[in-house]
Amino acid sequence: MKPVYVAGAAVHPFGKQPGLNAAELGYRAVRQLVEQTGITPDAVDVGYGGSSYGGSLLTQRVLQRVGVSGPPVYTVENACASGASAVHLGWQAVASGAADCVIAFGAENLSSFGGGTLPLTTNDIEIEQGMVMPAAYAMRAQRYLHDFGATADDLTAVSVKNRRNGAQNPRAHFQREISPQDVADSRAIADPLRLLHCCPNSDGAAAVLLCSEDFARQLDTPRVRVRGSVVRSGTFHTQFRDMTWPDITARTAKAAYEMAGLAPADLDLVELHDAFSIAELLHAEALGIAERGKAHQAVRNGEFDRDGRVAVSPSGGLISRGHPVGATGATQICEAYWQLTGQAGPLQVPGASVALTHVTGGGIFGVDNGACAMHILTAD
Amino acid sequence: MPSPQSPPAGDRQVGADITHQHGTRTTLTITVCHACSARWFPPREVCSTCASDDVENIESEPQGVVYASTVVRVAPPGFQAPFVLAYIDISGVRVLAHSPSSDQALTPDTPVRLTVAPIARTAEGQLVSYAVEPLDGRDDTTTPTTGETR
Known part of the structure; x- marks a missing residue:
C-alpha cells in the first residue's frame, strides 16, 4: 500500500442552521478546503461524501459547485460513521494507487427533523416497540453502573469534561461549560440519562484532502500520515x-x-464517539485506553483531560461539538489534523503526535452498532 | 402451535403472528438453527449466522430475566411517555419489550413473565404487543438466568 496523507482540513461550524441544507453545508466546508489547500478542480481524482439524511447525489451537488464534475464521486451512507466511511474510501483510493488526490467530506442537516430524538427510519422489531437511541444507551448505562459499581455522577463527569473542552472550540455547537448541578437539573430523557448526558442534533459539515506523498509535496500545507483506516460492520x-x-x-x-x-x-x-456520556466509558475500554470496568475512574482522575494521560475528545466530543450524523467522523479527522500539525490553538494537546478517531453508530436491532470507522493519524 | 388470538377491532397487535397465549401463559416464536445452534428472535427462514435453512421454530419459555431496563421519557412518534423498556433474556434470545405495569426501570436480573398488553394509544385504539411484567415473589416456578454472552 502507498502512504496516504491528510494535507488539508476544513469545518463549517456545527450548530442549529435550519436554513442550510446538507448540500449547502457541505459546499461551505469544501470551498474552504479548496481555498486553503490551493488545489485546482482538475487535480481531484475522486470524491466521497458521507451523509445519512442528505439525499440522493449529495456528493455531486457539493463538489460540482467547486468545479469538480466529471470524475467519479460517491455518496456514502453508514449512519453516524458515514463521514469517516467516506474518508476510509478516499484512503483506499490513494493507498491502492488509483488516486493521488481525493476530497472526502461529511455533511448533515438535522434541524429539518425538528426537536426530540433522532428519527430511526429503519423499521424493525425494536423500533416497533418504541426504541430510540437514548433508550439503547440508557440500558447500556444501567447495566454498566450495575456491573462495575459506577454511578450517574460518573456519567455526569464525562459531560462536564467534554463541555469544558468544547467551550474553547469555535466550531462547537455548545461553547459553554456546565456544572454537575446543571446536568442534574436537566430534563430526564431515558433513565439514568438526562438531557446533558446526550449530544445535540446539529447541522454542520467537514472536509479533508487525502493525497499521495508526491501530491502532498506540491502543496504548501502541513500534512499528517494516515497510519490506520478501518471500517467494520x-x-x-x-x-x-x-x-x-x-x-x-x-x-x-x-x-x-x-x-x-x-x-x-x-x-x-x-476523538471518541460520545453520542451519550456512557459511550465514552464503554468505548474507552474497548479502545484499550482504560481497563475493563474502570473508565469511569480514569475520567474522575483526570486521565482523559486535555493535559491528562490520553486526551479524550479535546475538541469537546459529540456532547459539546454536536452531532450532525454524517459530518461527525470527518470533523474528528479535521480536529486530529489540527492537533498533529500544532494548529489546534486553545484546544492543543501538548506534544500531540499520535491521534485516533472513532465513530460508531446505527440503531438497528441485533448489533452493537451498524458501522464503526476508525483512523489512526501521526504527525509527519 | 395454537393460533394467535386476535386483538379487539381498532387495536393493532405488534408481533401477533409470533405471540402465543395459553391461558395466562404467553410465549414467543423463536428460531433454532440445527446447523450451528444459533437462536433468533424474531424467527427467520434462514440462519443469519451460518445461512443454513435447516432451522426450526419453537416456542420460548413463558419467563425470562431482565438484562437491562430504562424509563423512556421522550417518546418517539406514536408512543406516550413515560414508558418502561427492558431487554429480557429468554430461552437463549434477547427480546426488547415494554413492562407496562412498571413505573421505574427494572433492576438487572429481575425475573419476568411474558404477557400481552397495550403499549401505546393510537387514533383507532390501542397498540398491543407482547410485553413483560415482573414476577411476584410467591411464584414457585424456576427462575431463568442470563447465560453465556456471545
Missing part, C-alpha cells in the same frame, strides 16, 4: 450480548492498531 445476532463491551469498537480498534503498528499506550489523543 456490527456482528448480527439476537442471543445474549454483553452490552457493556462494544465488540464492534474492539474489533475495529484491533485491526487499526495492527495496521498502524501502534498500541493504545502510544495515543496522545482520541
Whole structure:
C-alpha cells in the first residue's frame, strides 16, 4: 500500500442552521478546503461524501459547485460513521494507487427533523416497540453502573469534561461549560440519562484532502500520515450480548492498531464517539485506553483531560461539538489534523503526535452498532 | 402451535403472528438453527449466522430475566411517555419489550413473565404487543438466568 496523507482540513461550524441544507453545508466546508489547500478542480481524482439524511447525489451537488464534475464521486451512507466511511474510501483510493488526490467530506442537516430524538427510519422489531437511541444507551448505562459499581455522577463527569473542552472550540455547537448541578437539573430523557448526558442534533459539515506523498509535496500545507483506516460492520445476532463491551469498537480498534503498528499506550489523543456520556466509558475500554470496568475512574482522575494521560475528545466530543450524523467522523479527522500539525490553538494537546478517531453508530436491532470507522493519524 | 388470538377491532397487535397465549401463559416464536445452534428472535427462514435453512421454530419459555431496563421519557412518534423498556433474556434470545405495569426501570436480573398488553394509544385504539411484567415473589416456578454472552 502507498502512504496516504491528510494535507488539508476544513469545518463549517456545527450548530442549529435550519436554513442550510446538507448540500449547502457541505459546499461551505469544501470551498474552504479548496481555498486553503490551493488545489485546482482538475487535480481531484475522486470524491466521497458521507451523509445519512442528505439525499440522493449529495456528493455531486457539493463538489460540482467547486468545479469538480466529471470524475467519479460517491455518496456514502453508514449512519453516524458515514463521514469517516467516506474518508476510509478516499484512503483506499490513494493507498491502492488509483488516486493521488481525493476530497472526502461529511455533511448533515438535522434541524429539518425538528426537536426530540433522532428519527430511526429503519423499521424493525425494536423500533416497533418504541426504541430510540437514548433508550439503547440508557440500558447500556444501567447495566454498566450495575456491573462495575459506577454511578450517574460518573456519567455526569464525562459531560462536564467534554463541555469544558468544547467551550474553547469555535466550531462547537455548545461553547459553554456546565456544572454537575446543571446536568442534574436537566430534563430526564431515558433513565439514568438526562438531557446533558446526550449530544445535540446539529447541522454542520467537514472536509479533508487525502493525497499521495508526491501530491502532498506540491502543496504548501502541513500534512499528517494516515497510519490506520478501518471500517467494520456490527456482528448480527439476537442471543445474549454483553452490552457493556462494544465488540464492534474492539474489533475495529484491533485491526487499526495492527495496521498502524501502534498500541493504545502510544495515543496522545482520541476523538471518541460520545453520542451519550456512557459511550465514552464503554468505548474507552474497548479502545484499550482504560481497563475493563474502570473508565469511569480514569475520567474522575483526570486521565482523559486535555493535559491528562490520553486526551479524550479535546475538541469537546459529540456532547459539546454536536452531532450532525454524517459530518461527525470527518470533523474528528479535521480536529486530529489540527492537533498533529500544532494548529489546534486553545484546544492543543501538548506534544500531540499520535491521534485516533472513532465513530460508531446505527440503531438497528441485533448489533452493537451498524458501522464503526476508525483512523489512526501521526504527525509527519 | 395454537393460533394467535386476535386483538379487539381498532387495536393493532405488534408481533401477533409470533405471540402465543395459553391461558395466562404467553410465549414467543423463536428460531433454532440445527446447523450451528444459533437462536433468533424474531424467527427467520434462514440462519443469519451460518445461512443454513435447516432451522426450526419453537416456542420460548413463558419467563425470562431482565438484562437491562430504562424509563423512556421522550417518546418517539406514536408512543406516550413515560414508558418502561427492558431487554429480557429468554430461552437463549434477547427480546426488547415494554413492562407496562412498571413505573421505574427494572433492576438487572429481575425475573419476568411474558404477557400481552397495550403499549401505546393510537387514533383507532390501542397498540398491543407482547410485553413483560415482573414476577411476584410467591411464584414457585424456576427462575431463568442470563447465560453465556456471545
